[in-house]
Amino acid sequence: xxxxxxxxxxxxxxxxxxxxxxxxxxxxxxxxxxxxxxxxxxxxxxxxxxxxxxxxxxxxxxxxxxxxxxxxxxxxxxxxxxxxxxxxxxxxxxxxxxxxxxxxxxxxxxxxxxxxxxxxxxxxxxxxxxxxxxxxxxxxxxxxxxxxxxxxxxxxxxxxxxxxxxxxxxxxxxxxxxxxxxxxxxxxxxxxxxxxxxxxxxxxxxxxxxxxxxxxxxxxxxxxxxxxxxxxxxxxxxxxxxxxxxxxxxxxxxxxxxxxxxxxxxxxxxxxxxxxxxxxxxxxxxxxxxxxxxxxxxxxxxxxxxxxxxxxxxxxxxxxxxxxxxxxxxxxxxxxxxx
Amino acid sequence: xxxxxxxxxxxxxxxxxxxxxxxxxxxxxxxxxxxxxxxxxxxxxxxxxxxxxxxxxxxxxxxxxxxxxxxxxxxxxxxxxxxxxxxxxxxxxxxxxxxxxxxxxxxxxxxxxxxxxxxxxxxxxxxxxxxxxxxxxxxxxxxxxxxxxxxxxxxxxxxx
Numbered sequence: 314x315x316x317x318x319x320x321x322x323x324x325x326x327x328x329x330x331x332x333x334x335x336x337x338x339x340x341x342x343x344x345x346x347x348x349x350x351x352x353x354x355x356x357x358x359x360x361x362x363x364x365x366x367x368x369x370x371x372x373x374x375x376x377x378x379x380x381x382x383x384x385x386x387x388x389x390x391x392x393x394x395x396x397x398x399x400x401x402x403x404x405x406x407x408x409x410x411x412x413x414x415x416x417x418x419x420x421x422x423x424x425x426x427x428x429x430x431x432x433x434x435x436x437x438x439x440x441x442x443x444x445x446x447x448x449x450x451x452x453x454x455x456x457x458x459x460x461x462x463x464x465x466x467x468x469x470x471x472x473x474x475x476x477x478x479x480x481x482x483x484x485x486x487x488x489x490x491x492x493x494x495x496x497x498x499x500x501x502x503x504x505x506x507x508x509x510x511x512x513x514x515x516x517x518x519x520x521x522x523x524x525x526x527x528x529x530x531x532x533x534x535x536x537x538x539x540x541x542x543x544x545x546x547x548x549x550x551x552x553x554x555x556x557x558x559x560x561x562x563x564x565x566x567x568x569x570x571x572x573x574x575x576x577x578x579x580x581x582x583x584x585x586x587x588x589x590x591x592x593x594x595x596x597x598x599x600x601x602x603x604x605x606x607x608x609x610x611x612x613x614x615x616x617x618x619x620x621x622x623x624x625x626x627x628x629x630x631x632x633x634x635x636x637x638x639x640x641x642x643x644x645x646x647x648x649x650x651x652x
Numbered sequence: 653x654x655x656x657x658x659x660x661x662x663x664x665x666x667x668x669x670x671x672x673x674x675x676x677x678x679x680x681x682x683x684x685x686x687x688x689x690x691x692x693x694x695x696x697x698x699x700x701x702x703x704x705x706x707x708x709x710x711x712x713x714x715x716x717x718x719x720x721x722x723x724x725x726x727x728x729x730x731x732x733x734x735x736x737x738x739x740x741x742x743x744x745x746x747x748x749x750x751x752x753x754x755x756x757x758x759x760x761x762x763x764x765x766x767x768x769x770x771x772x773x774x775x776x777x778x779x780x781x782x783x784x785x786x787x788x789x790x791x792x793x794x795x796x797x798x799x800x801x802x803x804x805x806x807x808x809x810x811x812x
Binding site for chain 2: 566
């Protein structure tokens, strides 16, 4: 099982600070990393190695917690503890900070672009989720402030092909939002985790959502639309989400991130016990009650907590990870042969 | 992360704390004097790092207030884990979080980076135990708590 994940490269990406998060651009050729040194670095392949193509500095006064690419790949958004979100625009091969989004009362924890590219979501320790609209002139306007969570909001992510937004919080819940008559409303609350929910990942279809938590479990939630064959009750026209699988007993500390590969369906986790683990759905398990098998376990993948795992969107099995030790690592995942 | 900083003319939250006797200096063993042998980090060593942390509102150490005790320190050098339980003298959240944060920051600064440092309240000694423990375990919130760093540094600095 150990051979299914092999190290390709290890880089001191943010020396003397934490590396908090990673994001692949849609073409899979550039990886953005961010960290406690208040910089964003862009990594690209040159020959057989990975090199730093540019450093985006001077946008933020404090830690950059997360970064996200627009679906077109021309913009990068960065969420910072300085309470702002910067929008970086690509012109030729340079990136320039074109807009700073202000409004959150304190640390911005996460940022995500909707699949259309015309909406952006941010969330903060101020317990709110903000939805921003982008027009053709690169002007950003806040169209909704969502106060459904009762605590620090850790992560936001959009559905892969719908304007459906998900958020994860210190209040142990996941919430989903959609637009309703010019405003945004919370349309579902997913309860079950027993501590902070740190991150979320939709599968390729968007019918399933994975969440990971300080309670050392990963939960898989499934969407049931009104009139579903399984007889799951929905209120009104909104789908209902049910937990169909809990991965427990695999992680020994907080799980900080989860990534669901859109190409292969493999699920990777980043854990506070320094390990990376990969799970795959067992082919013969029931879709309504799936079971997931641990197909790779890399103990001491990093020398400190693993903060993020990110699958390359174009190259199946190429995984990037980063850690509190400031390092960034690239891995090749090969599904073990099943007899 | 927590309420206003202590001091500033406000009345003390715990005006008459019980004071405990400080433990003696750590006896040095023959093995430790032998530079050829590797020393693993033990409970007493961790205790020595935290026992002289200052209480946020009294001119006393955490040891003198019995907030920290050697028996509530558990270190596993081989697995790089340290667990410290502390017992707040008063059931007030802001002080408990601040004390826990001081212990955590002191250990993170002193120990090799491989160590996982877990700091929580002695079970059953605080009404807001769960909330304080959750805050102290959230490394993202600890990292962002820069507004508390000045107070924490005061707790950690040697008294003049």
